[in-house]
Amino acid sequence: MAHSSSLSDFQGVQNPPQARRFQSNHSRNNRRNPATSIDQQRRELPITERKAAILDTILKNQVVVLRGETGSGKSTQLPQYLVDDLGCLKVACTQPRRVAAKSLAKRVAQEVGSPLGTKVGYQIRHDKKGDDSTQIMFMTDGIFLLECLKEDNLRDYSAIILDEVHERTLNMDTIFGLVKQALKKRTDLKVIVTSATMDSGKFAEYFDNAPSYEIPGRQYDVQVSYLDQDVILRSMTHQVVQKVVGIHWGNDPGDILAFMTGKEEIEDAAEEIQQVLLGSPATGMNYVIIQLHRAVDRNDNDLLFEPPSPQRRKIILATNIAETSITIDGVKYVVDCGYVKQKKYDPRTKTDSLTPVKISKAQANQRKGRAGRTQPGECHRLYRKTTYEGFDEINVPEIMRVQLSQVVLLLKSIGISDVQRFDFMDKPNLDSIREAEAVLAQLEALDQSGNITSIGRRMIEIPLEPQLAKILLTSIDLECSKEVIIILAMINNFSQNLFYRPRKFQKQADAAKKALSQAEGDMLTYYEVFKQWFNNDCDPQWSRRNFVNQQALEEALEVEKNLQYVVRKTHGEIRSCGNDRTKVQQAVLSGFFMNRAKLIQHSKKGNLYRRTNSDLESAYISRKSSLFTCPPQWVIFQDMLTLCNGNQMCNVTAVQPEWLPCLKGDMLTYYEVFKQWFNNDCDPQWSKRNFVNQQALEEALERRTYSM
Structure with a gap:
């Protein structure tokens, strides 16, 4: 929940003129004329004056490491250079995030003057615009990893652009090794490795001493301010709100970009800012609050890329997606909370979780640079200067901190039996690989010798992580795949934020959620929500009445269609279990049986459970769970969150001990x-x-x- 605010919280601001939300339709006068401005914008990009030298370097080398500062034009222009100037027939451009892949594809399609999905397209999980004739294809690194597995020499592509490689995602680190293998088989393949903040020397060395090239960006001076004390994490949202409102009231025009840790914190901050600004006389500059995160609303996405206006200020609340993946013009003020949510595997709980951690210096500098792209700016850091000096230089690669079962299974499927010998840029710990192999063996994806099984090969065909793929395969055997496909579509998106709870309507929201909740747990609650929404013609009014996220349901519907297609294509008919919901619970158990817990104590704080296969002493059911007020004796869960008040189990399902022998004691x-x-x-x-x-x-x- 957001911290409650009042105008008294902001008394330090000198003569604060109040603002009102921009509510009228967005003026067409604010939009640039695409026909007259796109060519001019391209000519003004820093990469343009270095085009000849870059093309010459690419022609003479198989791999080029290109460091291009944010705003240099590398992500939009390089694919066009490869197709238009070097004659490449098809170019793959990878991005770590879906929203970046889609927005870049849309922009480049505008620049080349063709409809999206023809010359320029994109492919992300469960969504594709383009076909075999598409020449420039933007895609997430997960999709490109599947391309690498499908064809080891990548013969469908003339060139590959690996963008934003500094993020060092698990998929990207695996791609590096597979691309190196393809380069040995194809001397005609061109590969460009690029980012704004990467260690060029390390990448150049990894790719056999490839040449490196640097493109400076357009950067104005940015004034940096620090606090005398670091902000406490639990009050971070309120501190960000205070700073944003203070800037809005006390400064000249210019958009504000505030970096926060996640979707929930962003939503709380947006609501709190709205309360403060609407609770005062409507004078001063118009404004619009834009949320930018993984689940970004399509309308917010359109607002984000509208040209800046001196009559209206954008207040953008973003995750680290705004550091490099998306370029936003007009930002003058940056608020940096100093944290990012990072996926990390906990060997005690044997689960991955998103945990707020301090950012690196590279991230802090990227955030600062967002304020200086089009004009001099300000960066307000909500931490001390000494804290910044203590940050790590760069991000810890994901492969060094997450569970590796998916990567191990993928590599085993293409004949790499000894994963430790695979050419990773940074080799993961041997114990991590062994643990991943043990998990896959428990899921029956590997045999006792560590070789992939028929079940493991069936898992590879399903675009889900191994535990979820196992659940889907079990549901086919138990004849409940219709229900399980819907559940997997829901948890693959935004299940933790399926329900929302406005501060003014908390009782109504709680009553609506209670009416939809199912005694069997969260998974079947998600199914029930989807079923009722679908039976009501996917009506947004139904979602609004029941305080359910309409966008989450719409995206789950697309995922469901995709999973249905995969199942029909590879495993035959989709069947329903009707009213026999125990089959669904048993299917879910087949993937999450390692995450089991038994109720040991009732208390005011919550109902205490003990894990039966872990060193972790205890855990509670999350307050967001449908089982929070009616805890069963035995449960399984998908995720574990480690919070200041204890460990919380998320996406919880009730099970019976007789369903699995090792649950009996x-x-x-x-x-x-x-x-x-x-x-x-x-x-x-x-x-x-x-x-x-x-x-x-x-x-x-x-x-x-x-x-x-």
Whole structure:
């Protein structure tokens, strides 16, 4: 929840003229004439004057490492140079985020003067514009990774642009190694590795001492301010709101860009800013609040790219997506909270979670630079200067901090049996690879020798992570794939933010959510919401009455169609279980059985559960869960959040202990471990693969009083 605000919170602002939300239709006068301005804008880009030298370098080399500052034009112009000047027949352009791939494709299509999906297109998970004749295809790194697996020499492409490589996503690090393999097979393939903040030397060395080139951006002076004390994380939203409102009231025209940690924090901040600005006389500059995050609304996306106006200020609340993936003109003021939500695997809980962590110096400098693209600007850092000096220089690569089961399965599927020997730029820890192999073995994707199984190959065909793919395959066997496809479509998007709870209508929102909640847990609650919405003709009014995110449902509908297509194409008919919902629970259990917990204590703080297969002592059901007020004896969950008030289980489903033998108690689990180890000749390698203490088993063998 956002911190409650009043005008007294902002008394430090000198003579604060109040603002009102811009409510009229957006004036056409604010829009540039595309026919007269696009060519001029292209000519003014810093990359233009270096075009000849860049093309010459690309012609003479198979790989070029190109560092181009934000606003230099690298992401939009390089693909066009390759097609129009070098005669490349098809160019793949990777982006780490869906919204960046779509917005860049739209912009480049405008520049080349062709409808989106013809000469220029995009492909992201569950959405594609373009066909085999499309010459410039923007895509997420996840989609391009699948292209690498499909064709190891990438013969469909003349050139590849790996953009925003500084983010070092798990997919991107895997792509690096696969592209290096393709380069050895195809001397005609051109690869451009580019970013605004990457370590050019490291990338050049990795790609066999490739030449590097640098394009400066347009950068004006940016005045940086710090606080005397770091802001406490739990009050971050309120502090950002105070700073944004203070800038809006006390400064000249110019758009404001505030960096925050996530969608929920952004929504809270937007509501709080609106309350403060609307709760005062309507005088001063018009404004519009724009949210920018993974689930960005299409209308907000259009507003974001409208030309800046001196009559109306954009207040943009964004995640780190605005650091490099999207260029926004008109920003004069940046507010930097100093944090980012980062995916991290916790070996104790055996789950990935998004955790707020301090940003790197490279990220802080990128955020600052957003204020100096078109005019001198200001960057307000909500932390001390000494804190900035203590930041890491660059981001920790994702491959060093997340669970690796998906990458291990993908590499095994193309015949790379020893994943540790794969040519990663930074090799992951051997224990991380072994743990991923153990998880895949439990999901029956790998056999005891570590080779991919028929189930593992079926998982590869499904565009979901291994645990979710396993759930879908089980649902086919249990004849409940219709229900499970909908559930997977929902949790693949925004299940944690499916319901919203406006401050003025909390009781009504809670009542609506209670009416939709299902006793079996969150997964079947998501199914029920989707079913009722669909049966009401996908009506936005139904969503509004029930305080449900309409956009999340619309996007889930697209994912559902895609998954239905995949299942029909590869696994046959889609079936429904009707009223037998236990089949759905059992299907969900097949993917998340490792995340099981038993109720041990009722308390005012919440109902305390203990994990049965982890060192973690206890956890609570999230307050957002439909099971929060009616906790069952046994549950499984998808995610675990580590918060200041304890560990919280998210996307929780009720299960029965008889559905899985190892749920019946720890003694049976110990027996099963000992029996399997003994039947594998007490092999230490078996213990390593399964993360079992070999010494403890050997001591138990000495003490045993029974025969296997």
